[in-house]
Amino acid sequence: MGRPLCCDKVGVKKGPWTPEEDIVLVSYIQEHGPGNWRSVPTNTGLLRCSKSCRLRWTNYLRPGIKRGSFTxxxxxxxxxxxxxxxxxxxxxxxxxxxxxxxxxxxxxxxxxxxxxxxxxxxxxxxxxxxxxxxxxxxxxxxxxxxxxxxxxxxxxxxxxxxxxxxxxxxxxxxxxxxxxxxxxxxxxxxxxGPPHQESSYASSTKNIARLLEGWMKSSPKSGQIKAGTAASFANVSNKMAAAAGQSTREGGVTGTATPECFDSLFSFNSWNSDVSQSASADDNNVILTPETSTIFQEESKPSLESNHNxxxxxxxxxxxxxxxxxxxxxxxxxxxxxxxxxxxxx
DNA sequence: AATAGATTCAACCGCTAGACA
DNA sequence: TTGTCTAGCGGTTGAATCTAT
Structure with missing residues (x-):
């Protein structure tokens, strides 16, 4: 009995994450908080290894991330x-x-x-x-x-x-x-100009919304996404739909569209932390989430806290x-x- | 307009440290 | 002390995109 591989080659999806997968992951983390990554694929039904989930979260979905050009x-x-x-x-x-x-x-x-x-x-x-x-x-x-x-x-x-x-x-x-x-x-x-990924992602965010509408009507394949995730998933999908609409309305898809979407997605305005404060300097690209604010404040940049201390x-x-x-x-x-x-x- | 080469960046891979039994 | 497991880190890769010709 060897040690169970994190990224068992069989049945584990690789490559770029789809918006749907992102939402599933975000929904799950919203509900359970980050960590215990090993259980994430099991509990969400995502066909990704735990490592991939963690990476996706920390590098892309985590709140407080600014994207776009460096100052x-x-x-x-x-x-x-x-x-x-x-x-x-x-x-x-x-x-x-x-x-x-x-x-x-x-x-x-x-x-x-x-x-x-x-x-x-x-x-x-x-x-x-x-x-x-x-x-x-x-x-x-x-x-x-x-x-x-x-x-x-x-x-x-x-x-x-x-x-x-x-x-x-x-x-x-x-x-x-x-x-x-x-x-x-x-x-x-x-x-x-804005990074191409962002615009493509932003536009795909709109697609997610549409996709999710359909998804909500015809519930996910059982086993694909676990029940626990479905509730918050629905919540997220509604907000995502609104966010996507907003980003579309606001003068086309720009480099800031993605964060806007996520910002709207979670209707979060008052992340009162060092992170958000430092972010406020040029925070047009900051992704913030609400429920996550307490959870993520500590999680998102643990080293920050220690540094501040x-x-x-x-x-x-x-x-x-x-x-x-x-x-x-x-x-x-x-x-x-x-x-x-x-x-x-x- | 078509193509080739260059650039970008999300994601993967392999390794290590730390926690725990 | 040793072995196992997980999280995290840094290097690398490759698909997507941009730019030059």
Missing amino acids: DQEEKMIFHLQALLGNRWAAIASYLPQRTDNDIKNYWNTHLKKKLKKLQGPASPDDGDHNHRQQGLTTASHSIPKGQWERKLQTDIHTAKQALYEALSLDNRQSFLNETVIALGDGDGVRK HQGPIKLLEKWLLDDASAQALQDDYLMNMALDEDALF
């Missing part, structure tokens, strides 16, 4: 954080509450890496993503197993500090930022990273002198 500040933060943390996308994502690690990773690989290469001019044949870091860190994530490279990272933390200091030093910092901003704003850094250097660093205005106040001398003790960071 300059977000890009700067990613630059800084990547320099500081390396390719630890989940850690980086914890500083960008509205972005998923997958999003940040993709954005780094597709946009920022190139910007960085441009900034640096002709680079070594090695990966550009590590070039700006100190040699001590360069190969860490490539050739050293995770645990070991963590240790190496700690060993080399002072080297890293120096690298960061140099990058952010009084003279360099401004120019670094300027260069960054210039490079990031040089046209191709600006996304032209952090005191000391990491807290200040966080402030520096999150608050452009405070950046000046937290200059290099602080960065150099702050107790970058390994325990605080890792």
Whole structure:
């Protein structure tokens, strides 16, 4: 009796999620909360492995996710954080509450890496993503197993500090930022128009609504979607229908259509959390849900909470990273002198 | 208009850490 | 201590889409 495979190849669907599947998943999580992913496929009837469900939730359906182009500040933060943390996308994502690690990773690989290469001019044949870091860190994530490279990272933390200091030093910092901003704003850094996925998804949201109407009339195939899900599913479908109508009415399908749909879908306006507050800066693309607000506040970005509870250097660093205005106040001398003790960071 | 190459990003895969028995 | 299981992470892939010719 081997261990039951998470993604049993037989009978497990792969590939892009359909809107119907999304709704089933959202409905289920609305009702039961996230977690216990292993039971999700069983309880919902979704032909997906638990991993796939979790991924879909965390990367796409989870409330508070902002989609669409990254702001300059977000890009700067990613630059800084990547320099500081390396390719630890989940850690980086914890500083960008509205972005998923997958999003940040993709954005780094597709946009920022190139910007960085441009900034640096002709680079070594090695990966550009590590070039700006100190040699001590360069190969860490490539050739050293995770645990070991963590240790190496700690060993080399002072080297890293120096690298960061140099990058952010009084003279360099401004120019670094300027260069960054210039490079990031040089046209191709600006996304032209909404991502196609969003519009296609948005339009499909409308389709879901229609589809669901039919679905509600002729109840789902038994076994396809479990009974417990059906009630909230119906609720969701009604709201989805309204949302889809709204997105259609509001001047065609745009890049913001999806969040609007979801926002309307859950008629949620007052997610009073740090996440939503930070989201409010440019929250036209934020997906928020209501019932989930209490559940998800804690769940959606667990690391956030712990980060916010952090005191000391990491807290200040966080402030520096999150608050452009405070950046000046937290200059290099602080960065150099702050107790970058390994325990605080890792 | 057709095609090829480039780009994007959602999803998958494999691995690891942590919890638990 | 050891083995099992689950959740989570980072790297990679490939289909969809865009852009250039």
